[in-house]
Amino acid sequence: QKEVEQDPGPLSVPEGAIVSLNCTYSNSAFQYFMWYRQYSRKGPELLMYTYSSGNKEDGRFTAQVDKSSKYISLFIRDSQPSDSATYLCAMSAGGGGNKLTFGTGTQLKVEL
Amino acid sequence: DTGVSQDPRHKITKRGQNVTFRCDPISEHNRLYWYRQTLGQGPEFLTYFQNEAQLEKSRLLSDRFSAERPKGSFSTLEIQRTEQGDSAMYLCASSLGFNAGSFGQPQHFGDGTRLSIL
Numbered sequence: 077q078k079e080v081e082q083d084p085g086p087l088s089v090p091e092g093a094i095v096s097l098n099c100t101y102s103n104s105a106f107q108y109f110m111w112y113r114q115y116s117r118k119g120p121e122l123l124m125y126t127y128s129s130g131n132k133e134d135g136r137f138t139a140q141v142d143k144s145s146k147y148i149s150l151f152i153r154d155s156q157p158s159d160s161a162t163y164l165c166a167m168s169a170g171g172g173g174n175k176l177t178f179g180t181g182t183q184l185k186v187e188l
Numbered sequence: 189d190t191g192v193s194q195d196p197r198h199k200i201t202k203r204g205q206n207v208t209f210r211c212d213p214i215s216e217h218n219r220l221y222w223y224r225q226t227l228g229q230g231p232e233f234l235t236y237f238q239n240e241a242q243l244e245k246s247r248l249l250s251d252r253f254s255a256e257r258p259k260g261s262f263s264t265l266e267i268q269r270t271e272q273g274d275s276a277m278y279l280c281a282s283s284l285g286f287n288a289g290s291f292g293q294p295q296h297f298g299d300g301t302r303l304s305i306l
Contacts, residue, residue, distance in 0.1 A: 117302075
């Protein structure tokens with residue numbers, strides 16, 4: 077079993093929809109949680125970064141962390157075709173530098 | 189802030205050849221990481237440097253792989269005697285970290301070097 081599980085999709089939604097992306101994890105030592113967006117043939121781009129449990133909002137994006145359930149979410153409001161990409165969750169225990177453990181990524185397509 | 193730069197963007201080579209990739213991190217970042225990403229998977233950690241010191245290596249990094257960061261600035265990743273299974277995207281990331289072993293700031297990635305083994 078992988079340390080971080082993420083539904084690979086693909087997920088297809090109409091423009092303007094609210095998108096919910098999720099990851100579960102098994103390592104209780106994870107304290108730092110990130111969401112990256114990756115376009116085809118590009119590197120991951122940092123979207124959200126949170127520490128421990130709680131919510132964080134940045135524009136159309138909201139990240140939620142529930143450490144008790146080992147579950148994290150990313151919500152995208154008013155989705156746009158330009159949001160079409162693969163979304164990767166990533167986590168770190170904080171020790172040993174901050175090497176990241178990634179999910180497999182969810183492929184999202186926002187259609188006109 | 190010019191971002192993390194990787195060169196080349198794409199490398200095609202025959203099985204058994206040696207290849208070397210270069211990464212230039214964001215200038216003020218003292219930490220540098222290498223990851224490998226295969227199709228349909230998330231990136232997997234390979235190794236990281238704090239300044240010029242290589243502090244951790246994944247067991248994914250076989251003895252055919254070597255990474256250096258000689259002056260604490262750019263880094264190179266060399267793969268000797270390439271195999272078909274080495275075909276992947278090799279990603280470099282950098283961040284600011286204050287003490288060896290501490291979390292530091294989030295990582296920023298380059299656009300990777302795509303390695304294709306014929």
